Amino acid sequence: ELKVEQNPLFLSMQEGKNYTIYCNYSTTSDRLYWYRQDPGKSLESLFVLLSNGAVKQEGRLMASLDTKARLSTLHITAAVHDLSATYFCAVDMDQGAQKLVFGQGTRLTINP
Amino acid sequence: GAGVSQSPRYKVAKRGQDVALRCDPISGHVSLFWYQQALGQGPEFLTYFQNEAQLDKSGLPSDRFFAERPEGSVSTLKIQRTQQEDSAVYLCASSQALNYGYTFGSGTRLTVV
Numbered sequence: 001e002l003k004v005e006q007n008p009l010f011l012s013m014q015e016g017k018n019y020t021i022y023c024n025y026s027t028t029s030d031r032l033y034w035y036r037q038d039p040g041k042s043l044e045s046l047f048v049l050l051s052n053g054a055v056k057q058e059g060r061l062m063a064s065l066d067t068k069a070r071l072s073t074l075h076i077t078a079a080v081h082d083l084s085a086t087y088f089c090a091v092d093m094d095q096g097a098q099k100l101v102f103g104q105g106t107r108l109t110i111n112p
Numbered sequence: 113g114a115g116v117s118q119s120p121r122y123k124v125a126k127r128g129q130d131v132a133l134r135c136d137p138i139s140g141h142v143s144l145f146w147y148q149q150a151l152g153q154g155p156e157f158l159t160y161f162q163n164e165a166q167l168d169k170s171g172l173p174s175d176r177f178f179a180e181r182p183e184g185s186v187s188t189l190k191i192q193r194t195q196q197e198d199s200a201v202y203l204c205a206s207s208q209a210l211n212y213g214y215t216f217g218s219g220t221r222l223t224v225v
Binding site for chain 2: 004033035042044045088090093094098099100101102103105
């Protein structure tokens with residue numbers, strides 16, 4: 001059974017600081033997704049990582065994938081308040097179908 | 113439409129009542145997925161369709177849950193004889209192809225009282 005674990009689960013940080021969210025998964029997969037969820041809202045797709053060594057960046061967020069270590073990271077650079085949200089990673093358990101197993105989510109709060 | 117549309121946005125059901133949740137995917141999206149998200153948790157896979165074919169329903173928690181997509185567009189998730197443990201947000205997502213990720217709808221928050 002595929003398990004996906006994120007850490008930390010809660011993160012409070014100050015504006016301007018850098019931090020990294022980690023996503024570990026238990027079985028082989030080379031497709032990993034990052035989503036953002038604001039309170040009471042649906043999930044917004046951030047990144048789709050499709051191969052070992054994939055790195056994608058959008059604004060202050062950068063995601064990477066190491067399939068050998070079964071690890072993805074979401075790095076936040078010079079955080080701003082607008083990035084406060086819950087971030088989920090998800091791993092494709094069936095590469096032909098995009099059936100995703102999600103992590104528990106990391107609730108990120110960025111304080112002025 | 114521009115996004116995935118779900119209705120109703122909120123539903124309160126008495127225990128034992130049947131409910132039907134609707135999902136309108138993005139036009140032209142072949143794949144449609146249903147997920148259940150309990151409070152404070154990540155979404156959990158329920159079922160998925162490719163066009164009108166339900167290719168996997170392994171995540172449906174019991175035979176009280178039933179999903180259909182008869183014409184390959186709109187989908188309905190039906191829950192019979194609702195129980196308190198069914199209270200959750202039910203998310204629908206559609207995808208145009210592999211490698212694109214999903215577009216999620218806003219979800220239906222079901223509360224069983």
